[in-house]
Amino acid sequence: MAPSSNLAIAHPRASPQLEPVGVAKPLLPAFDALEPYLRRIDANRWYANLGPLVLELEGRLADRFVRPTRIVTAANGTQAITLALRAAGATDGLCALPAWTFVATAHAALQAGLTPWLLDVDPDSWMLDPAAVRDALGRAPGKVAAVVPVSAFGRPMDLQAWADFHDETGIAVVADVAAGFDALDRAPVPVTVSLHATKALGVGEGGFIASEDAAFAQAVREQTNFGFRAPRLSEGVGTNAKLSEYAAAVGLAALDAWPSTRIRLLRAGQQLRMALALDSKVSFQPGWGVSWVSTTCVVGVPDGHAPALAVAAQAAGIETRQWWGAGCHRHPTFADLPRTSLEVTDHLAVSTLGLPFAMDIAGEAIERIARALRTA
Numbered sequence: 001m002a003p004s005s006n007l008a009i010a011h012p013r014a015s016p017q018l019e020p021v022g023v024a025k026p027l028l029p030a031f032d033a034l035e036p037y038l039r040r041i042d043a044n045r046w047y048a049n050l051g052p053l054v055l056e057l058e059g060r061l062a063d064r065f066v067r068p069t070r071i072v073t074a075a076n077g078t079q080a081i082t083l084a085l086r087a088a089g090a091t092d093g094l095c096a097l098p099a100w101t102f103v104a105t106a107h108a109a110l111q112a113g114l115t116p117w118l119l120d121v122d123p124d125s126w127m128l129d130p131a132a133v134r135d136a137l138g139r140a141p142g143k144v145a146a147v148v149p150v151s152a153f154g155r156p157m158d159l160q161a162w163a164d165f166h167d168e169t170g171i172a173v174v175a176d177v178a179a180g181f182d183a184l185d186r187a188p189v190p191v192t193v194s195l196h197a198t199k200a201l202g203v204g205e206g207g208f209i210a211s212e213d214a215a216f217a218q219a220v221r222e223q224t225n226f227g228f229r230a231p232r233l234s235e236g237v238g239t240n241a242k243l244s245e246y247a248a249a250v251g252l253a254a255l256d257a258w259p260s261t262r263i264r265l266l267r268a269g270q271q272l273r274m275a276l277a278l279d280s281k282v283s284f285q286p287g288w289g290v291s292w293v294s295t296t297c298v299v300g301v302p303d304g305h306a307p308a309l310a311v312a313a314q315a316a317g318i319e320t321r322q323w324w325g326a327g328c329h330r331h332p333t334f335a336d337l338p339r340t341s342l343e344v345t346d347h348l349a350v351s352t353l354g355l356p357f358a359m360d361i362a363g364e365a366i367e368r369i370a371r372a373l374r375t376a
């Protein structure tokens with residue numbers, strides 16, 4: 001697989017006798033699981049343009065929601081955010097979003113025509129707090145057209161609170177739940193999910209938007225498909241951000257496997273939690289590996305110690321990662337964006353660490369991670 005922004009698997013310098021433990025080891029459906037779907041594509045001779053496999057994938061994803069919900073697949077999670085913002089009519093003004101996120105969120109807002117306004121996150125949830133954003137609105141350096149709250153590494157967020165925020169303020173809300181596939185079962189505001197290979201349900205490159213508002217979902221669909229409403233009649237500015245039948249085949253096979261994938265992630269997560277249980281200085285995100293799963297494991301470590309721990313782990317052949325770098329504002333592209341004080345984000349940047357994790361992580365690797373952290 002070609003390395004991409006946050007997937008490049010570095011090769012840590014290992015002690016001579018031990019294999020390095022890489023931070024991420026994506027595992028997508030293998031050939032046998034894909035075969036029936038690939039044969040259907042061969043038989044259909046339909047490869048792109050919202051074919052039967054894409055529609056089936058959207059239907060099966062929608063079935064996971066507790067209320068009637070429409071799913072629109074997209075080329076990736078970043079496009080999903082941009083096109084959801086555009087469909088919400090947010091194409092001019094400020095887009096409030098957390099500085100503690102992957103750069104995709106800020107790029108997506110810029111692509112929609114908005115100026116990201118970087119806000120600080122809540123120190124406990126690592127996410128935007130609707131009440132704090134409402135308070136900050138009075139200090140906004142311009143008109144706020146949208147808010148994009150971001151799920152911290154897949155942690156469930158209170159989407160109803162964001163729906164209430166939208167009802168009270170009239171400001172568009174698009175929730176970026178890139179890594180939150182597992183716990184997502186409602187979409188009272190538009191929610192975007194990434195289907196990137198690093199995510200729990202991966203297709204390679206892909207994403208989707210979920211919405212309980214059928215008209216909004218239709219508007220997103222038009223955004224993904226050249227603004228077509230009637231066949232081949234462009235009635236609005238759009239782009240091509242559709243998922244191919246091949247990516248949908250991977251998604252369908254991944255959904256078939258999801259019950260066992262989820263159990264494997266739970267089992268591996270709980271093994272890691274147990275191995276680190278005696279280390280009171282390492283804290284897991286609440287519920288991670290217990291009530292919700294994801295493919296990344298980001299832990300809290302003692303204040304400011306993440307960089308030193310990363311170096312020590314590297315020396316022991318354990319690769320770690322700051323999945324979100326030091327926060328969006330530390331990237332040259334976003335350094336000049338308007339922002340509030342970002343104390344919590346700056347703190348998280350040096351007090352959290354992405355540990356190696358995969359559904360098939362070996363017990364021996366888990367032991368080595370625990371030992372390296374204890375020793376450090």
Ligand SMILES: Cc1ncc(COP(=O)(O)O)c(C=O)c1O
Nearest residue numbers: 076077078102104178194195196
């Ligand atoms: C918080 C967040 N938002 C958006 C994205 C973008 O998803 P994609 O890589 O599918 O474009 C990611 C990807 O990791 C992410 O972590």
